[in-house]
Amino acid sequence: MAPSTLHVHPTAPLAERALLPGDPGRALALAQALFGEPARMFNHNRGLWGYTGTALDGEELTVQSTGIGGPSAAIVLEELCDLGLRSAVRIGTCAALDGRAALGELVAVDGVLAADGTSRALGAGERLAGDGALTAALAAEADRTAVVVSNDLFYDPRAEARAGWAAAGAVAVDLETAAVLAVAGRRGIRAGALLAVTAAAGERLGEEALGEAGLRLGRAALAALGAPTPAGP
Numbered sequence: 001m002a003p004s005t006l007h008v009h010p011t012a013p014l015a016e017r018a019l020l021p022g023d024p025g026r027a028l029a030l031a032q033a034l035f036g037e038p039a040r041m042f043n044h045n046r047g048l049w050g051y052t053g054t055a056l057d058g059e060e061l062t063v064q065s066t067g068i069g070g071p072s073a074a075i076v077l078e079e080l081c082d083l084g085l086r087s088a089v090r091i092g093t094c095a096a097l098d099g100r101a102a103l104g105e106l107v108a109v110d111g112v113l114a115a116d117g118t119s120r121a122l123g124a125g126e127r128l129a130g131d132g133a134l135t136a137a138l139a140a141e142a143d144r145t146a147v148v149v150s151n152d153l154f155y156d157p158r159a160e161a162r163a164g165w166a167a168a169g170a171v172a173v174d175l176e177t178a179a180v181l182a183v184a185g186r187r188g189i190r191a192g193a194l195l196a197v198t199a200a201a202g203e204r205l206g207e208e209a210l211g212e213a214g215l216r217l218g219r220a221a222l223a224a225l226g227a228p229t230p231a232g233p
Contacts, residue, residue, distance in 0.1 A: 004082070004083075005079040005082055005083060006079070007045060007046055007048070007075055007076065007079055008043045008045065008048065008050070008064070008076060008079040008080065008083070009043055009044075009045040010042055010043060010083060011040070011041055011042060011043065011044070012040035012041060012042045012051075012052045013042075013052055013060075014042065014052065014062050014080065014083045014084055014085060015052055015059075015060035015061050015062040016060070016084065016085065016086040016087065017059070017060075017061055017062070017085075017086065017087040017088070017225050018061070018062040018063065018064055018080060018085055018087070018088045018089075019034075019061065019062075019063045019064075019088075019089055019091050019218060019221050019222070019225075020064055020065075020066050020073070020076070020077065020088055020089065020090045020091065020092075020180065021063070021065055021066070021091050021092060021214070021217075021218075022065060022066050022067060022068055022073070022092050022093075022175075022176060023065060023214075024047055024048060024049035024065040024067075025049075026065070026091075026214045027049045027050060027051060027063045027064065027065040028049055028051070029211065029214060029215065030051075030063045030214065030215070030218040031051035031053065031063050033215055033218060033219075034055050034056055034061065034063070034218055034219070034222055035051070035053035035054060035055055035056070035061070036053075036054050036055065036056050036058075037053060037054055038053070039051035039052065039053035039063075040052050040053060042062055042064060043064065046067075047067075048064070048065050048066070048067055048072075048076060049064075049065050050062060050063060050064035050065060051063050051064075055222055055226075056222070057222060057223075057226040059226065061222065061225075062080075062085075063218070064076060064080060066090075066176060066180075068154075068175065068176075069118075069152065069175050069176065069179075070116045070117070070118030070119065070150065070152065070175060070176055070178065070179030071118050071179070072176075073090070073118075073176040073179045073180050073183075074118050074122070074179045074180075074182070074183050077179075077180055077183040077184065077187075078183055078187070081183070081187040081189060085189060086189055086190065087131075087134065087189060087190040087191070087225060088180070088184065088189060088190070088191045088192075089134070089138065089191070089192050089193065089194060089221040089224065089225060090176060090177055090180045090181075090191070090192070090193040090194070090195075091193075091194050091195075091214075091217040091218060091221050092174060092175075092176060092177070092193075092195055092196075092217075093174065093195060093196050093197075093198040093199075093210075093213075094107065094148055094172035094173060094174040094195040094196070094197055094198070094199075095172060095173050095174075095197070095198070095199035095200070096171065096172050096197050096199065096200035096201070097149075097162055097165060097166045097170055097171060097172055097173060098162070098163075098166045099200065099201050100146075100166065100170075100171035100172070101144070101146065101171045101172050101197045101200060102143075102197060102200060103197055103198070103199075103200040103201075103203055103204075103205060104196070104197060104198075104205060104209065104213060105142075105143040105144060105196070105197045106141070106142040106143045106144075106194060106195070106196055106197075106213075106216060106217065106220060107142060107143070107144055107145070107146050107148065107171065107172060107194070107195045107196075107197060108135060108138040108139040108141070108142035108144070108145045108146075108192070108193075108194055109130065109135070109138075109145075109146070109147070109148050109177055109192065109193040109194070109195060110129065110130075110135055110139070110145045110146065110147065111127055111128070111129050111147040111148075111169075112127065112128050112129070112147065112148050112149065112150055112177045112178045112181060112193070113126065113127055113147065113148070113149040113150070113165060113168055113169075113170050113178075114126055114127065114128055114150060114178040114182070115149050115150060115151045115152075115161070115165065115178075116150045116151055116152050116175070116178050116179060117152055118152075118178070118179040118182070119150065119178035119179050119181070119182035122179075122182040122183065122186060123182070123186070124178065124181075124182040124185075127147075128178055128181040128182060128185065129181070130181050130184070130190075130191050130192035130193060131184075131190040131191055131192055133190075134190050134191070134192040134224060134225075135192045137192075137223075137224035137225075137227035138192050138193075138194045138220070138221065138224040140224070140227070141194070141220035141221070141223050141224055142194060142220065144171075146170075146171040146172070147168075147169045147170050147171065148170050148171060148172045148173065148174055148177060148193075148195065149165040149168075149170040149172075149173050149174075149178075150173070150174055150175060150176065150177045150178030150179065151173050151174075151175065152175070154175060156173075172195065172197055174195055177193045177195070180193065181193065192224070194217055194220060194221050194224070195217075196213040196214070196216065196217050198210060198213060
C-alpha cells in the first residue's frame, strides 16, 4: 500500500508529541539518549531520519528531523499533522545578533520575527508566537526567554537586515522557527521552540560542544512536553 504522506513514510507509529531537530544526526543522538528502550525508526525517506519510542518520562515520543530551512520544515510538520501529531517542539540552533546572546545558551522563543518566505506564504504576519503554556514550560528549562528572527539565508551578507532585526528586539537568527509556528497555528497543534546559540561574536561551538548542546536541547524540551498543562478558567 502506498504511504498516505508523500515525504514522511512511517515505519512505526507516530507519537502525539514530537521533538523536531533539523539535523538527522541530532535526531539519532536524541533517540539514543532520550528513550528508555531501543527506539523504532519512524522515517528514513529522503534522509529525514525519525524515531519513535517510550521516552525517559514513560510516555511515547517521536523525534523527527525536518532538514534545513523553512520549506523542508513546513513539509515535514504538515505531514506529521496529517498523521495525528498534537504537540511539537522545534529544537535547533541559532546565531546571536550583535552579541545579544551568549555562545551555548538555550533560548526559549517567546516570539519570532517572520523574515522568511515560508511563514509569509502561509499567511503569517510580522511576528508569531508559540503555545503559551508550552513556551512557559520551555522557559523554565532554558537559560533565557527571547525573541528571535527566522530568515531564508544561512550565509546572509546583509548587515543592514541584521541591524534591523536587532533593533526590532531579536537576539538571534535561525531558519525554521517561523515556518514551524506558522504551520502549527494553521493546523491547530501546540508548538514551541527552543534554540541553542551556536555562533556568537565570530565564534562557533566546536563539534563536541555542539553535540552536548543538542542533548541539552532534547532533555529540556522533553521536560517541557511532560510538564502539566495549566487548567483552563
